[in-house]
Every structure is written in C-alpha cells, then in structure tokens.
Amino acid sequence: MCGIAGLIHRGKQSNVGAEMTAMLQALKHRGPDSTGFAVYGPPSAGDLVMRFKVAEQEDMGKGHGIEARIAERIDEVEKRIAEKGAVIKHRDMATPYARRWVISPASDMEALAAYIEEVDGAEILSLGSALELVKDLGDATVVSGQYGLGDFTGTHAIGHTRMATESDVDIRSAHPYWAFPYNDVSVVHNGQITNYWNMRRQMERLGHRFQSNCDSELLAVYVAHDLANGVALEDSLRKSIEEIDGVFTYLVATKDKLGMAKDTMAAKPLVLYESDDLIAMASEEVAIRAILPQEIDTYDPYDEEVRVWQA
Amino acid sequence: MAGMSWTPDLDYGKSQETRARDLGMNTEPLTGRSMEVFFEPAEEENFVYPWAKDVDFNKRTELDADGLTTTEVNAKIRELMDQGYGTIVIQNPRGKHSLGVGILNRLNLIIEGSTGYFSTGLIDGPNVRVNGRVGWSCGENMMSGTVVVEKNAGSTFGAAIRGGDLVCKGHVGSRTGIDMKGGTIIVGGDTGALSGFMMQRGRMVVCGNAGKNLGDSMYDGTIYVGGKIRSLGVDAVEAELTQLDQAWLTRKLTQYGLMPEQGVGHFTKIVAGKQLWNYDNLEPTEKKLIL
Numbered sequence: 001m002c003g004i005a006g007l008i009h010r011g012k013q014s015n016v017g018a019e020m021t022a023m024l025q026a027l028k029h030r031g032p033d034s035t036g037f038a039v040y041g042p043p044s045a046g047d048l049v050m051r052f053k054v055a056e057q058e059d060m061g062k063g064h065g066i067e068a069r070i071a072e073r074i075d076e077v078e079k080r081i082a083e084k085g086a087v088i089k090h091r092d093m094a095t096p097y098a099r100r101w102v103i104s105p106a107s108d109m110e111a112l113a114a115y116i117e118e119v120d121g122a123e124i125l126s127l128g129s130a131l132e133l134v135k136d137l138g139d140a141t142v143v144s145g146q147y148g149l150g151d152f153t154g155t156h157a158i159g160h161t162r163m164a165t166e167s168d169v170d171i172r173s174a175h176p177y178w179a180f181p182y183n184d185v186s187v188v189h190n191g192q193i194t195n196y197w198n199m200r201r202q203m204e205r206l207g208h209r210f211q212s213n214c215d216s217e218l219l220a221v222y223v224a225h226d227l228a229n230g231v232a233l234e235d236s237l238r239k240s241i242e243e244i245d246g247v248f249t250y251l252v253a254t255k256d257k258l259g260m261a262k263d264t265m266a267a268k269p270l271v272l273y274e275s276d277d278l279i280a281m282a283s284e285e286v287a288i289r290a291i292l293p294q295e296i297d298t299y300d301p302y303d304e305e306v307r308v309w310q311a
Numbered sequence: 312m313a314g315m316s317w318t319p320d321l322d323y324g325k326s327q328e329t330r331a332r333d334l335g336m337n338t339e340p341l342t343g344r345s346m347e348v349f350f351e352p353a354e355e356e357n358f359v360y361p362w363a364k365d366v367d368f369n370k371r372t373e374l375d376a377d378g379l380t381t382t383e384v385n386a387k388i389r390e391l392m393d394q395g396y397g398t399i400v401i402q403n404p405r406g407k408h409s410l411g412v413g414i415l416n417r418l419n420l421i422i423e424g425s426t427g428y429f430s431t432g433l434i435d436g437p438n439v440r441v442n443g444r445v446g447w448s449c450g451e452n453m454m455s456g457t458v459v460v461e462k463n464a465g466s467t468f469g470a471a472i473r474g475g476d477l478v479c480k481g482h483v484g485s486r487t488g489i490d491m492k493g494g495t496i497i498v499g500g501d502t503g504a505l506s507g508f509m510m511q512r513g514r515m516v517v518c519g520n521a522g523k524n525l526g527d528s529m530y531d532g533t534i535y536v537g538g539k540i541r542s543l544g545v546d547a548v549e550a551e552l553t554q555l556d557q558a559w560l561t562r563k564l565t566q567y568g569l570m571p572e573q574g575v576g577h578f579t580k581i582v583a584g585k586q587l588w589n590y591d592n593l594e595p596t597e598k599k600l601i602l
Contacts, residue, residue, distance in 0.1 A: 265485075269465065285446055286406040289425070293405075295425075300464075300482075302504065303523070
C-alpha cells in the first residue's frame with residue numbers, strides 16, 4: 001500500500017513544491033518508509049539538471065570512512081563528466097550524499113549517464129531540463145525540507161509515499177523513478193507487478209539497465225523504451241495495461257504532460273479532480289483536499305482507464 | 312392412559328392468536344397491583360440495543376471536523392448522542408477516513424462535504440446524508456438504516472452489507488456490493504468492474520451502466536441494471552423482469568428521487584445461474600474416504 005499523487009496546472013505556474021509536499025504529507029499513513037518528488041519547472045534552454053547520489057542514507061551512520069569515500073566518488077563523477085565533454089555550470093549540495101549539478105549537455109547523454117553510474121554507489125536520480133527528482137527516507141515534510149522543495153515553482157509534479165512490499169527501504173528502491181536515459185520522464189506507482197521478472201528480462205535483452213529490484217522501476221524503463229521509439233505516451237500507457245500483469249495504478253510525467261493508467265482489475269485506488277486550470281489526483285481524497293479547501297467534485301477512474309493531460 | 316387420547320392441535324392456520332400464544336408471543340401483564348406490562352411483541356424497545364441512546368431528532372447541532380482526528384470526531388458524535396442530540400451535522404470533513412462508523416442508534420447524521428475510506432461503516436440504525444463524495448468501502452457491513460450520498464462514491468461501495476438502503480446518486484467505482492448479504496444498494500449513475508462479486512443476498516439497482524464481470528460468482532440476490540452491461544461474470548444470468556420487480560423498483564427509486572423518466576421497463580435483471588451450487592457434492596478426497 002503506497003500513496004501516489006500528481007497535479008498539473010494548465011497554462012500557469014504555481015508553487016508545486018509546496019503543494020506536492022502538502023499532498024504527500026496527507027498520504028503519510030499509506031507509506032512512511034520513504035517519500036519522493038518529481039517536480040517540473042520551466043524547461044531551461046540547453047543546460048541540464050542532474051540529481052544524483054553516491055551513497056545511501058543508511059551508509060552515513062555506519063562510519064568506515066564514508067565521508068572520504070563520498071569525496072572520492074564525487075571527484076570521480078566530476079572527472080567522468082569532463083571526460084565525456086560536458087561542463088559543470090553549477091554545484092548544489094542537497095545532502096552529504098546527494099548532489100544537484102547543472103551541466104551542459106554532452107554529445108551522448110546515455111553514454112554519460114551509464115558511465116557515471118559505473119562509479120561505486122552512484123545513481124543518477126534524474127536528468128533533464130525541467131525535471132528535479134528527489135527521494136529519501138522520511139515523510140514528505142522531512143524530505144521536502146532537506147532538499148529545499150518548499151519554494152519550487154513549476155507546472156506539474158508527481159509524488160510518492162512508499163510502504164515497501166517488494167524490495168528494500170533505501171533511496172535506490174524509492175519512487176519516483178527516472179526513466180533512464182530519457183530526459184525529463186518520471187514514474188510513480190502503487191501496486192504489485194506479477195510478471196516483473198519476465199518483463200525485466202525482456203527489457204534487459206533490449207539493453208536497458210535496472211538499478212534496483214523494485215518492480216516499479218520496470219514501468220519507468222517500459223515507458224522510456226516506448227518514448228525513445230517514438231510511441232506516444234497515451235499509447236504506451238494503454239499498451240502497458242495489456243502487457244504488464246498485476247494490480248497497479250501509476251502516473252507518468254514528462255516535460256509537459258502528465259499521464260495515468262489503471263490496471264484491468266481496478267484494484268488500486270485513485271481519485272481524480274479536474275477543472276479548467278488544475279488537475280489533481282491521489283490515492284486518497286484527503287491529499288486533494290490538502291490543497292483545495294473549497295467544495296469540489298471528484299471521481300474514481302474505472303478499470304483500464306488511461307488519461308493524459310497537457311500542461 | 313389419559314395422555315394417549317390427547318391429540319395435538321396442529322391447525323395453527325386458523326387463529327393468529329392461538330399461534331402467537333403457542334410461540335409465547337402474547338402480551339404478558341403482571342397480575343399484581345402494578346399491572347406492569349413486561350412483554351409486548353409489538354413493543355419497539357424489544358428491538359433496540361439496551362444501551363441505545365435516547366435521542367431527539369428535533370435537537371440539532373453542528374460539529375466542525377477541522378482540526379479534529381477521526382477518533383475525536385467519532386467520539387464527539389457519541390458524546391452528542393448522550394446529550395440527546397438526534398440530528399448532527401458534520402462540517403468540513405475534508406476527506407477524512409472512517410467518519411461516523413459503528414453508530415448503533417437512531418440518528419440523523421448529515422455530513423456536509425466529502426469523506427474518505429470506510430465512512431459510516433458498521434452502522435445499525437442511523438439515517439445518513441453525505442452532501443459530497445465518499446471514498447472506498449462506504450457503508451461497509453451496515454446492518455440497517457439509510458445512507459444517501461449526493462455525489463460519487465469510490466470502489467467497494469456497500470461491501471458485505473446486510474441490511475438497510477445504501478444510495479449513491481452519482482457514479483461508483485469497482486466491486487460495488489461485493490459479498491453483500493442483504494439490504495439494498497442503489498446507484499444513480501454507473502458502476503465499475505466486478506460489481507456484485509460473490510453477492511449472497513439483497514438487491515442492487517444500477518440506473519446507469521455496469522462494468523465488466525457483473526455479478527461474478529454470485530450465490531444469490533438480484534441485480535437490476537438500467538443501462539448497458541459490459542459483460543456478465545461467471546454464473547450470472549439474465550432473468551425476466553416481473554411486474555413485482557417493476558413495482559418494487561418504481562417505489563424504491565421514487566423514494567430516493569432517482570426514478571428514470573422512461574420508467575423501469577428497460578431494466579435488466581441479473582440473478583445467479585446456480586451452476587456453481589455444489590454444496591452437497593463431495594470433494595474428490597472425501598469421496599475416496601467414503602468409498
């Protein structure tokens with residue numbers, strides 16, 4: 001039982017960082033293990049935001065000279081970025097083990113991303129011109145405060161509060177998942193995928209990388225694969241309902257779109273609110289009420305329902 | 312041998328009074344000076360919980376749920392009933408879960424807004440009106456009373472209900488009336504997949520369309536659908552809509568203001584095909600033991 005939430009403003013920007021924090025805090029009871037945000041700001045021209053981590057939160061308490069090793073890993077990442085011909089324009093330190101860097105694009109971003117992830121403990125959480133993805137252990141206000149999301153302005157966001165059922169409690173297995181190596185695509189998921197290993201092997205044969213054993217990562221890879229092959233987001237979501245088995249409701253966000261898909265059993269919840277300028281959705285109505293105090297009309301999407309909204 | 316000549320009076324059909332007396336269902340006044348009646352078959356008090364609160368419907372109060380937890384709101388409702396309030400209005404529910412559960416009393420409960428999961432579940436007696444939307448499992452396991460939801464409802468609406476009327480004027484999610492064992496569920500709009508799954512008794516009326524696998528593995532009970540049915544589930548079959556059905560539908564739908572303009576003649580009636588009724592059959596392993 002995880003909690004997922006999404007919101008998209010049509011034709012305007014808003015403080016989506018604070019809004020998503022409020023929504024996820026209302027869903028804390030659905031999953032207290034970790035919280036993740038994928039927020040989308042106005043796309044920057046040229047430069048890319050890369051968020052990555054080089055260690056788990058758990059490692060920090062264990063000692064073994066982790067600080068020195070983190071410094072070594074960061075240096076290695078920096079070296080590899082330079083090697084692939086990209087320039088680091090700006091450096092932010094989010095936590096002792098996570099960084100937010102603005103880099104100029106390299107000629108082959110996929111090769112760069114794969115090269116960086118070869119560094120011990122390194123994982124790119126997100127890469128893109130509009131997307132900022134943060135995830136860590138703790139509830140929404142803790143994570144949001146830690147990574148300074150409170151004043152983030154943008155058009156849309158998705159988020160997740162996790163109760164681990166299929167894999168470990170760490171950042172690696174936390175949502176949202178960035179759709180490696182596809183810029184600006186992220187996925188959150190509530191459910192269980194039953195043909196995970198079959199689908200994963202299929203995807204691995206096509207050359208995709210998996211960072212965790214979390215079934216939700218499959219959805220990110222699946223969507224990324226389709227988008228890279230020119231399939232429209234809506235078609236990819238529709239196809240996923242037929243090809244992926246299990247009970248799931250998931251949200252996908254791209255640079256300017258937000259999509260949802262619900263499995264054939266409609267076994268996982270989602271409540272939708274639609275108006276002319278704002279669409280909000282969440283596992284439970286409390287999350288939508290957290291940002292909309294006035295009386296609103298909401299409904300549950302049915303089985304096999306797929307929707308895509310444009311920012 | 313006097314006893315042998317006695318013949319029991321089996322002709323109970325003749326007199327209601329005889330029958331009632333033989334069952335001990337007659338009024339029993341005390342013969343002493345008090346003349347107190349200590350048993351009366353028609354007495355209403357025999358059928359309410361001994362701890363039921365004496366409430367007055369004309370005593371009305373409002374309860375602001377803002378800033379309170381679900382437990383506090385529910386405890387407050389009981390407190391107000393203790394004070395004799397028979398009409399309680401809950402303001403600002405803001406999608407809270409489990410509001411108004413377990414009320415075993417007569418009460419007018421009005422919820423001014425939307426609730427989350429399990430709202431007014433496990434109730435026995437109250438008349439509830441929700442002027443908003445309800446989340447999953449509204450009215451779950453209710454025994455009696457009425458719940459009227461003005462907007463949409465989530466999935467598993469009226470799961471395992473045993474009695475009373477559960478009404479949603481909007482659309483409901485999937486698995487409506489799953490495992491229902493009695494009572495009536497009425498939906499003004501559409502219902503999702505697997506509605507009436509394993510229902511055992513009771514009636515479900517859907518004025519709009521129904522999703523796939525309607526009435527899957529139903530044991531018994533009746534489903535009426537006004538719109539299209541995407542597909543029927545295992546062992547759910549169509550039956551003839553009788554005059555009695557139509558009369559009942561007309562009365563029931565009129566009662567809640569959901570009577571369709573074209574009447575009820577177009578409703579489809581779904582019942583159990585009873586092909587899965589294998590209660591007397593032995594399992595293969597049991598057969599071996601007997602043979």
